[in-house]
Amino acid sequence: MRVRFRVNGREVEVDVEPRLTLADCLRHHLRLTGTHVGCEHGVCGACTVIVDGAAVRSCLMLAVQADGADIVTVEGLSNDDDLTPLQKSFRKHHALQCGFCTPGMITTAHALLSEDPECDAARVREVLSGNLCRCTGYIPIVEAVLDARAAYRAKMASDRGGERA
């Protein structure tokens, strides 16, 4: 089936079998291998991408269900070669070791901070409970996300300022 959607700001068209998950479509058809596939049944969160503004598990969504959607993957978060404030915060706090879960952590945290840059540690932990990490013990990840809030607050304030002007 022919499916069209936007991914990281680019219009794409792919020809896929209905059974292909969005995760495999991103990786195999679009070569966006930043999205990791861990458990393939919705438990680990490594494949989290942002579909129409909401963080979702791309292994639990069919590519054909994404027709017409606007998708952001981990590759789409930074505009150029520089890291985003959230990514820099992950580096600063040593919030990754093997890196397998990191794309899902980053996309999930980005979705959370974009909607709620005032979130507290309990909320961060609640949201990240859907993403498994077997290396870090989570503490540095939670610290990294909390530390990145300021950047999202500043962005939200400047976006609001832009609306007023």
Add this chain to the structure above:
Amino acid sequence: MKLPPFDYACPTTLPEAVQLLSAPEGDAKPIAGGQSLVPMLAFRLAQPTLLVDLRKLADLRGIKISQKDVTLGAMVRWREIEDDERLKTAHPLLKAAVAHIAHYQIRNRGTVGGSLAHADPAAEMPGIAITCDAEIAVVGKSGARVIQAADFFQGALTTALTPDELIVEVRLPAWPAGRRWGFEEFARRRGDFAMAAAAVFYDQSEDSKARNAHVGVIGVGDRPLRLPSAEDVLNGRAIDEAAIGAAEAAACAAVDPQDDIHASAAYRRALAGTMVERALKRAAARAQQ
């Protein structure tokens, strides 16, 4: 595992969807949020020949609140319930239960109708439907009908729906101001299915006695359960420590869980009682506020 092969259709009207599901040959299944069905496909527990995507059916959307009831369209996602400020007063029990469903990403996709139709015995929404005497409106090739929640759940992953039928909406009776309620769930890890959970509510008469008590539990049988014996203990009594203790004992006596890999039957039975106890304590504490 990769999913088994199937065909896919994305109808734009309800009659079209019903027609696709009614095809005499093959095994068509609706897909709503896919948060239960896709794992079932991955594990080959389901191998439909056709998936009928419900995402374009406007008739299945939206949360409506009236004097009479709270109506949730089958395609309402958990996230919409979390974000709906009106439900804080219009149905606080529903809102509290939804907070326990799976994880952030799954709540962004999973739907009310999907959870009811999947009928996992430990799922929150079927428990709320049973506890609150919900009506489930469905449509199929022989027309529309309304199924009472008590008749809808027939066993683990088994409902009264025929293969050609779709859930359109679920209606929860209106929630009066001042109703006492509690929802308590126990799972070993956040977001896991409940090992047991209890949903309770009661109204209070002028003399501070409980009436219209509803006690429901999930995770302790092959379907969500109402516990009339625990309700009988509560009705007509002030909800004090003795009443709560009696309801806990009645709940333990009423459930008949099985041993499984997660817990022994005895553990689950005790847990069901404890969840009822904690939910009632929460409800009673709300009364004093």
